[in-house]
Amino acid sequence: MKQQRECHTLGMWLFLVTELMMFGGLFFVYSLYRGMFPVAFEEGSKHLNIWLGTINTFVLLFSSLTMAMAVHSAGSKDRKWLVRWLLITFVLGAAFLGIKAVEWGVDWQEGLIPGLNWHYYADHPEQAAHLLEANSGVHQVLMFFTIYFCMTGLHAIHMIIGLGLVGTFAVMGWQGKFTNGNEQPVEILGLYWHLVDIIWIFLFPLLYLIAGLMHGGGGH
């Protein structure tokens, strides 16, 4: 029994390591281009809404607490609270995605979506001229937003998968499948959820806080 549990936990950690490798590539691309074009990244970051980002960080950290409580309830064989905590986690995860969708909607209106709806340089001609000079003629605010959407998009895909799993687990938990001494699946789901949280913990300061608290925010 102990060895089985160990295997399951270890297998999940191995998967999480591969997840970190995948995100690690994106974080590396981010580091490289931010190092090359610090001015453009700062300018791009000013167009993100720091307060929505902060609320989302709070929501996600809180959902990690409720997920940990779900694991706790499964371990204590408390079926009702297991289902409740999973449902609260689901609601928080959905709230995160809802806020993210609002942010992306604003980005769309402001023409900050590379490839689909991009008119940053048209809207900010003086800024664009300045940046083009400073960055040797390459459109690097575009690069910031490409990286922004790749990273937050991949993160959101993980959130959607996580939400599907949490919902499924809530139904299965209601049927008593995790409170009969078989609580480990909930623990493993918890590991995944916490990892997605950890990735956001890094995304938040790297994407939103580049220009500082007083210069970003507001969305303009």
Added chain:
Amino acid sequence: MASKKSKGQGAQEHGHSHEGGHAHSHAVETHGRDTHGHGHDTHGHDDDHHVMPIKTYLIVFSTLMVLLVVTLLAAIPDLGPWNLPIAMAIAVAKALVVMIWFMHLKFSSPLTRLFAGAAFFWLAILFLLTLSDYISRPWFDVPKL
């Protein structure tokens, strides 16, 4: 004091023992070994089968909230090159808190911890070796990208 209490009262005490915060890591471990009423897995190191007291989770969450506020405060002054390392240090602290407590690395086997550590080891290779190339290019007059 807290650990004596949890030893004495066993499994019923889950959420309520450990009032003494300072003694609490010892208390949790004692707790983990002594209070499994599940009939199996009572070997010395039951690795991921821990029911931590609720209070521990609340302390962990409060720590994360404090760190979130500190991140925001640290982003107010313009510290030049220092804003980024400070923000990253706080993010690493948050990630460690989540991994050690929420992901139960504190109670995991050495092998599991090795796996978790390996992820960061490989990331370090990715960043250090590749960035050392980019950073050192200007020193040797190599053409830029």
